[in-house]
Amino acid sequence: MSEFQTIAIFNFPHEIIVLKSILEHEHIPFLFQNENLISVNPMASYAYGGIQLKVHPNDFEKVQEILNNLITKLTIVD
Template sequence: MEEFVTAAVFSYPHEITILKHLLEEAGIRFVFRNETMASVAPMYSFALGGIRLMVHPNDLDTVKQILNNFENNSSLTIV
């Protein structure tokens, strides 16, 4: 995991629910750093710098494309 890089940062655990599925479906290796702490104590998320999506550098372009599609596709948003 030391070679993984931050692809995105989120504030709340509910923001990553659908994204996890999309990344798994694409076969991307990923980890969400600080996810557990943000789930247990949501206000700690800000103090820890948010929930960080960590991916391998080789997958970064694909992940950026998935994130872009996710943000622009209104049918996938969580309200």
């Protein structure tokens, strides 16, 4: 996992729930660095640099597409 690189950073654990499910469903290896630490102490998020989503560089494009789709779906107002 040392070759995994950060593709996105989140401030709080509730922000990654849906994304985690999608990545697992797509069988994309990933790591949310600092997830447990920040789950225990949410105020430490800024001190530790947030929850960092790390993926293998080969999966960057696919994960970026997933992130873009999520952002688009979250910003649509009916």
